[in-house]
Amino acid sequence: MELTQDEIKVRKALTDIYPQLIINCEKVCGAGYNQWGDDLLTLAIEFFLEKDTDYQLKVIEDGKIEHYITKIMNVQLKLGTTKFYHKYRKFSEKQRELYPNYNYGSAYITNSEPFADEMSDCATCIQKEIDKLDPYLKMLAEERLINGRKFIDISRKYNNISYTSLKKDSEALQAKIKRKCQKYL
DSSP, X not given: OOOOHHHHHHHHHHHHHHHHHHHHHHHHHGGGHHHHHHHHHHHHHHHHHHSXXXXXXXXXXXXXXXXXXXXXXXXXXXXXXXXXXXXXXXXXXXXXXXXXXXXXXXXXXXXXXTTOOOOOHHHHHHHHHHHTSOHHHHHHIIIIIISOOOHHHHHHHTTOOOHHHHHHHHHHHHHHHHXXXXXXX
8 A cells, every 4th residue: 555645744744743742641641651651642643643634734734743642642541431441441440459478568468368267456356355344344245245235135134234324334335445446446
């Protein structure tokens, strides 16, 4: 396939501004340039070349080819409904790489056995605090905080302990345990 004089002129103009387009693409993409910069630039040039040759020549003659292709890059990168988004960015935005044996910090703890029957640090702290309690408060913690029973049911089960006492002691107990195990929450 042989190119016409107009097509050769368009290719020459693209060749002349290509280094500047790379710089513009780096600025448009920012930190994502290494991930998808080359694809974005290629797609923007492709969109420009799909236009009618007369339109391409008009853009070149007006001296706006660099601006035009950079604008295409901006629109394609920023919007979530573009061809570039659906073809290149959509999948990578929904994924995250996890590296084995990498320390992600104390907030992101990974276990080698994901279904191990280990209690979390918070649950361990709560259990230790419950074990330190006197029998009445231990019973209250088991019945109300762990099993979630109603005060009226607890009162009937344990020889009519008053509702208000149960509620007051339960709230105080919950606040005490929360204060002691705050660093694990």
